[in-house]
Amino acid sequence: xxxxxxxxxxxxxxxxxxxxxxxxxxxxxxxxxxxxxxxxxxxxxxxxxxxxxxxxxxxxxxxxxxxxxxxxxxxxxxxxxxxxxxxxxxxxxxxxxxxxxxxxxxxxxxxxxxxxxxxxxxxxxxxxxxxxxxxxxxxxxxxxxxxxxxxxxxxxxxxxxxxxxxxxxxxxxxxxxxxxxxxxxxxxxxxxxxxxxxxxxxxxxxxxxxxxxxxxxxxxxxxxxxxxxxxxxxxxxxxxxxxxxxxxxxxxxxxxxxxxxxxxxxxxxxxxxxxxxxxxxxxxxxxxxxxxxxxxxxxxxxxxxxxxxxxxxxxxxxxxxxxxxxxxxxxxxxxxxxxxxxxxxx
Amino acid sequence: xxxxxxxxxxxxxxxxxxxxxxxxxxxxxxxxxxxxxxxxxxxxxxxxxxxxxxxxxxxxxxxxxxxxxxxxxxxxxxxxxxxxxxxxxxxxxxxxxxxxxxxxxxxxxxxxxxxxxxxxxxxxxxxxxxxxxxxxxxxxxxxxxxxxxxxxxxxxxxxxxxxxxxxxxxxxxxxxxxxxxxxxxxxxxxxxxxxxxxxxxxxxxxxxxxxxxxxxxxxxxxxxxxxxxxxxxxxxxxxxxxxxxxxxxxxxxxxxxxxxxxxxxxxxxxxxxxxxxxxxxxxxxxxxxxxxxxxxxxxxxxxxxxxxxxxxxxxxxxxxxxxxxxxxxxxxxxxxxxxxxxxxxx
Numbered sequence: 001x002x003x004x005x006x007x008x009x010x011x012x013x014x015x016x017x018x019x020x021x022x023x024x025x026x027x028x029x030x031x032x033x034x035x036x037x038x039x040x041x042x043x044x045x046x047x048x049x050x051x052x053x054x055x056x057x058x059x060x061x062x063x064x065x066x067x068x069x070x071x072x073x074x075x076x077x078x079x080x081x082x083x084x085x086x087x088x089x090x091x092x093x094x095x096x097x098x099x100x101x102x103x104x105x106x107x108x109x110x111x112x113x114x115x116x117x118x119x120x121x122x123x124x125x126x127x128x129x130x131x132x133x134x135x136x137x138x139x140x141x142x143x144x145x146x147x148x149x150x151x152x153x154x155x156x157x158x159x160x161x162x163x164x165x166x167x168x169x170x171x172x173x174x175x176x177x178x179x180x181x182x183x184x185x186x187x188x189x190x191x192x193x194x195x196x197x198x199x200x201x202x203x204x205x206x207x208x209x210x211x212x213x214x215x216x217x218x219x220x221x222x223x224x225x226x227x228x229x230x231x232x233x234x235x236x237x238x239x240x241x242x243x244x245x246x247x248x249x250x251x252x253x254x255x256x257x258x259x260x261x262x263x264x265x266x267x268x269x270x271x272x273x274x275x276x277x278x279x280x281x282x283x284x285x286x287x288x289x290x291x292x293x294x295x296x297x298x299x300x301x302x303x304x305x306x307x308x309x310x311x312x313x314x315x316x317x318x319x320x321x322x323x324x325x326x327x328x329x330x331x332x333x334x335x336x337x338x339x340x341x342x343x344x345x346x
Numbered sequence: 347x348x349x350x351x352x353x354x355x356x357x358x359x360x361x362x363x364x365x366x367x368x369x370x371x372x373x374x375x376x377x378x379x380x381x382x383x384x385x386x387x388x389x390x391x392x393x394x395x396x397x398x399x400x401x402x403x404x405x406x407x408x409x410x411x412x413x414x415x416x417x418x419x420x421x422x423x424x425x426x427x428x429x430x431x432x433x434x435x436x437x438x439x440x441x442x443x444x445x446x447x448x449x450x451x452x453x454x455x456x457x458x459x460x461x462x463x464x465x466x467x468x469x470x471x472x473x474x475x476x477x478x479x480x481x482x483x484x485x486x487x488x489x490x491x492x493x494x495x496x497x498x499x500x501x502x503x504x505x506x507x508x509x510x511x512x513x514x515x516x517x518x519x520x521x522x523x524x525x526x527x528x529x530x531x532x533x534x535x536x537x538x539x540x541x542x543x544x545x546x547x548x549x550x551x552x553x554x555x556x557x558x559x560x561x562x563x564x565x566x567x568x569x570x571x572x573x574x575x576x577x578x579x580x581x582x583x584x585x586x587x588x589x590x591x592x593x594x595x596x597x598x599x600x601x602x603x604x605x606x607x608x609x610x611x612x613x614x615x616x617x618x619x620x621x622x623x624x625x626x627x628x629x630x631x632x633x634x635x636x637x638x639x640x641x642x643x644x645x646x647x648x649x650x651x652x653x654x655x656x657x658x659x660x661x662x663x664x665x666x667x668x669x670x671x672x673x674x675x676x677x678x679x680x681x682x683x684x685x686x687x688x689x690x691x692x
Contacts, residue, residue: 072389104457122448
């Protein structure tokens with residue numbers, strides 16, 4: 001199989017997407033990877049395997065690579081003697097944050113008829129906005145942390161007792177997220193969050209919780225990863241999370257009892273449902289007193305959470321088998337014909 | 347001003363989008379229109395003003411028009427002597443249903459940096475899925491009709507007493523929607539709805555309600571249309587609604603008391619909020635016993651609901667003044683540089 005890896009993007013997580021894509025080169029042993037980079041300016045470049053090193057991008061050397069155009073059925077290299085199609089079977093959307101996780105890449109691939117692994121548009125909208133995630137989880141009976149909503153310009157007189165977590169409603173990877181322990185820190189934390197979004201969520205900081213990550217997808221059956229208990233710190237900021245994106249080793253399963261594990265797996269399946277078909281996602285849960293809370297959905301997890309799966313490469317191949325979910329709409333102009341008949345024009 | 351009108355699309359409402367676009371030719375007096383058609387196969391064509399007739403499309407004559415490619419900053423006509431850009435100031439997304447209302451067009455324009463009038467991606471996802479609309483409305487304190495959710499394959503043992511309205515969760519213009527008065531009609535209505543979606547909403551048919559439409563947008567101020575009471579039938583099906591898309595005359599304001607009107611306007615503004623910035627939408631409300639319920643959001647209303655505005659053309663011009671809401675993200679490779687330094691590679 002030939003798998004195109006799409007990475008970069010106009011995103012605060014552009015650089016960690018590069019790290020994720022470099023990690024993929026080590027993960028895939030049997031699959032040929034075609035690397036397609038989306039620059040800061042949203043131009044597409046075809047990157048040679050030998051150039052898949054972080055410095056190639058940070059030094060702007062990528063500008064010497066072949067430029068691609070996206071058009072009907074795929075990417076083409078423009079040239080003196082017409083366009084040449086870049087051949088691959090499936091595209092893996094590996095753009096973290098904006099462009100990749102907000103639904104733009106899904107829209108582009110869907111519109112131009114490129115088979116792709118990624119949450120579809122609606123699934124992206126649901127997971128990109130933390131408020132929507134909560135509304136959605138609530139509608140399918142999956143618990144989330146209670147929250148307070150603040151709009152830019154609202155009174156900052158919050159009702160949730162300190163300590164609290166302050167989060168912009170959109171964006172992933174802890175960007176703009178702060179923990180507030182004392183009254184005096186609140187204003188600054190809100191300023192930071194409002195830098196990134198008009199809508200900010202304030203959640204109680206829950207102590208005595210455990211954090212568990214569950215990744216998975218639906219191919220022709222459920223394929224769930226091991227449950228991981230991520231290395232616990234009070235709260236992970238962007239720099240600490242960053243290193244996660246280069247992980248390629250396996251990790252051990254969390255030490256978790258069967259009942260809690262079952263609850264996490266059930267919640268994952270409920271969230272994934274039909275909406276996330278075609279994607280490999282990671283859901284981050286909290287556990288407190290036996291209750292499971294969905295903390296967030298990672299629609300394009302760092303390095304695709306490969307390290308949580310026994311058999312990541314083969315799973316990607318299985319997932320690639322059936323990725324076209326959009327209904328084919330035949331336009332027969334029946335209405336226009338009938339209007340024309342009625343008007344005596346046909 | 348030059349306004350590009352984008353219409354057609356791979357949508358069940360492809361044909362009514364053509365009707366809407368033809369209507370625009372009559373509405374705009376001072377603005378030059380550039381007509382861009384999206385065919386069934388999702389190819390772009392530049393359509394001459396003289397060819398803006400329904401027969402030009404239904405007869406496939408459009409295939410003789412110039413083909414366009416979408417790329418960075420706009421559309422180009424490919425040719426023997428290189429690409430020539432199609433010049434316009436703003437694009438009006440007039441694709442009803444799939445592609446236009448589901449967020450694909452918004453994604454494409456955003457990705458390629460084309461200024462456009464349309465709900466943005468997230469607003470599309472919210473209004474395209476009727477379940478999400480309800481969850482969203484609920485979160486901002488706007489009432490909607492109570493509902494029951496059915497997944498494909500679920501028991502069809504509904505709890506809502508008849509008569510009920512059965513709707514697929516996605517799609518607009520009443521496609522797949524049925525009214526069920528008797529038990530015996532339920533199965534067929536559900537079959538029809540599940541043809542279009544995996545998720546179906548069942549709502550009680552509310553009698554003794556009034557229906558009111560409110561359109562509007564936010565330019566540098568709120569610009570709300572008159573409130574219309576649409577010609578009332580028990581329930582409008584697709585063919586009856588169709589004719590709405592060719593409306594260009596003015597309609598009279600509904601005979602409605604000030605309190606109800608105020609409630610409708612307030613609800614409209616709450617729904618529109620920041621999320622619908624950059625778009626002209628129509629919200630359809632029900633009124634019963636003084637309570638206002640949001641029935642649906644029309645993110646790309648038929649003929650842009652032009653007939654409800656005093657001053658539609660100038661409003662579009664005002665709206666065009668500020669349409670770039672996405673934050674500019676500067677990629678400086680600071681993280682990659684710092685990793686390289688740490689590794690002694692920089």
